[in-house]
Amino acid sequence: MKKIISTMLLSVLTLATLFASGTKEGAVGKAAMKEPIKIGISKMVSHPALDAIEQGIQDSINKSGKDVVFDLQNCNAEMSTAISIAQLFKSEKKDIVLGIATPPAQALASVYNNSNTPVIFAAITDPDAAGLTYAKGEATNVCGVSDLNPITLQIEYFVKVTKLKRLGMVYTSGEANGVAMMERAKKYCEANGIEFVGAAVSNSSEVKSAALSIVDRIDGMFIANDNTVVSALASIDQVCSEYNLPLFNSDVTSSDNTNFLMSWGLDYYKVGLLCGDVALQIINGDKPKDIGAIYLTDIKQFQLYLNLDRAKELGFTFPKEILDAASLLVKNGKIIEK
Numbered sequence: 001m002k003k004i005i006s007t008m009l010l011s012v013l014t015l016a017t018l019f020a021s022g023t024k025e026g027a028v029g030k031a032a033m034k035e036p037i038k039i040g041i042s043k044m045v046s047h048p049a050l051d052a053i054e055q056g057i058q059d060s061i062n063k064s065g066k067d068v069v070f071d072l073q074n075c076n077a078e079m080s081t082a083i084s085i086a087q088l089f090k091s092e093k094k095d096i097v098l099g100i101a102t103p104p105a106q107a108l109a110s111v112y113n114n115s116n117t118p119v120i121f122a123a124i125t126d127p128d129a130a131g132l133t134y135a136k137g138e139a140t141n142v143c144g145v146s147d148l149n150p151i152t153l154q155i156e157y158f159v160k161v162t163k164l165k166r167l168g169m170v171y172t173s174g175e176a177n178g179v180a181m182m183e184r185a186k187k188y189c190e191a192n193g194i195e196f197v198g199a200a201v202s203n204s205s206e207v208k209s210a211a212l213s214i215v216d217r218i219d220g221m222f223i224a225n226d227n228t229v230v231s232a233l234a235s236i237d238q239v240c241s242e243y244n245l246p247l248f249n250s251d252v253t254s255s256d257n258t259n260f261l262m263s264w265g266l267d268y269y270k271v272g273l274l275c276g277d278v279a280l281q282i283i284n285g286d287k288p289k290d291i292g293a294i295y296l297t298d299i300k301q302f303q304l305y306l307n308l309d310r311a312k313e314l315g316f317t318f319p320k321e322i323l324d325a326a327s328l329l330v331k332n333g334k335i336i337e338k
Contacts, residue, residue, distance in 0.1 A: 035067035037096070037283060040089035042108060044101030045077045045204075047231040048253040049268040053100050053122050056272020057279070064280050077203060077228060079103055086111035096279055098122060098144075101227045102130045102176045109142050116141060118282045122275040123147040123268070125225060126180035127293045134289070143288035145275050146295045147266055149225055149250050150302065151184045154264050157304075158222060158248045159194065161262065161316050166195040168218030168245075170210045170236065172228040173200035181224035181250075204228050208235035215239060220246040225265060230254055246314055252303045252328075256335070261314065263305035266296065303327045 041057065043050050054072065061068050071094065075081040082099075086107045089097050097112065098120045099105030105121035109132055112119050121144030127133045134140045155167065169185055172178035182198055189196035197217050199210035207229055211221065221240050223229055229236070230251045237258040240247040246261040255263040278291060296302075306318055307330040318326075329336040 037066060037068045038071070038092070038094045039068055039279065040071045040085075040092070040094040040097045041073065042082060042085045042089070042097070042099050042104035043072070043074045044082075044104050044227050045231050046074055047227070047233075048256075049225070049230060049251045050100050050123065050227065052253050052268040053272035053275065056269045056274075057098060057122070057276040058272075060273045060276025061279055066280070066283060075104055075107075077103075077231075079107070082107035083111065090115075090117075096120065096282060098275060098279065105132060105144070106130060106176075112141060118143070118279075118288045120144045120275060120278055120282075120288075123177075123225070123227075123271060124293075125149070125177040129180050130176040133293045138289065140289045143278060143282075143291040144293060145271055145278065146293055147225055147268070147271055148295055149181075149265055150299065151181060151224065151250075152188055153299075154248065154250060155185060155188050155222060157264065157322055158220060158246075158262055159192070161311070161318055161322065162220050162246050164194070164219035164246070166197055166218045166220075168197045168199070168211075168214045168221045169224070170199045170201060170207055170214075170221075170226075170229050171224065172202070172226050174202055175226065175228060178224070178226040178228065181226060185222060185224065201228065204232040207232035208239060211236050211239040215243045215245065218245065220248065220261075222248045223250060225250045233258060244314065246310075246316065252305050255305055259307070259310055260305075261307055261310045261316065263303075263307075265302060267301070267303055270301065271296075306330070309333065 073085045082104045096118050097108050099108045100122045102124055108119045119142045121132055124130055124146050125148050127146055167189055171182040186196045197214050199214050201207055201210045233254050241259045249255050249260045249263040250265040252263045252265045253268050304326045305328040306326045309330055
């Protein structure tokens, strides 16, 4: 199984597993999980998409009427902190733990390896590359929801509108989501005669300088659902606005108040609701190994957001098929819901 994990993260995870192995959790399921149910949530960083997932998880579970106590933690994109949070959850004997984004989920899966405590991942673009999926029927305590976007269609639509020949992309080299999306975008470009220009970052403070390093070599900027990059979207927006470059953002949740041209992605609150439903399935007796990785395949689960004002500024016109597919429009500074 292909695993894209940074050397630093792998080392920390290995060390953490050695120190964490000693506490034996009890059985999981409807018969064993007594209320109040203790649920720990570890989030990569605070930005609109991940915050929406966190809220959706809580709302879904709270609506069930279950007596639940949530422990919300934010690792602020620090791998060592993600491990510490996982260790804390284990010492406090949480009944279920959830990791929002790849590093927190990987940390939880490692610390809870060979454990009976369910680990649920949320917003993992490529669970296989992140080492979070297993063969059907294999004993595992890990399951969750992927946020894999229809990247081929996203870039195809972007190219139809802009007619670009050189696509720029800032991505996080140490995050499996970022690398997986970069590889998909690059593959599409190579197959369609488009020059791909990538700029790798290791943290959000590098995003603006990375964008500036490629602006003179691209015709448009594509941003995937890469948590580190999206958390610094304002910097990308500033650079694209200054250099009159069209911006495609895959994270609809964070597109408000930015000068994007197109935004197409998941409603992350709904992703959170689905993750909450997974937690409820487990509370009611289902096993993580029978749930596995859930992929959203219905295009209706995604939102297409078009900025008519920005299109006018840049001299672009949206084809009718794309306008018809849009669920949100920006016109005269106002958001119009179709």
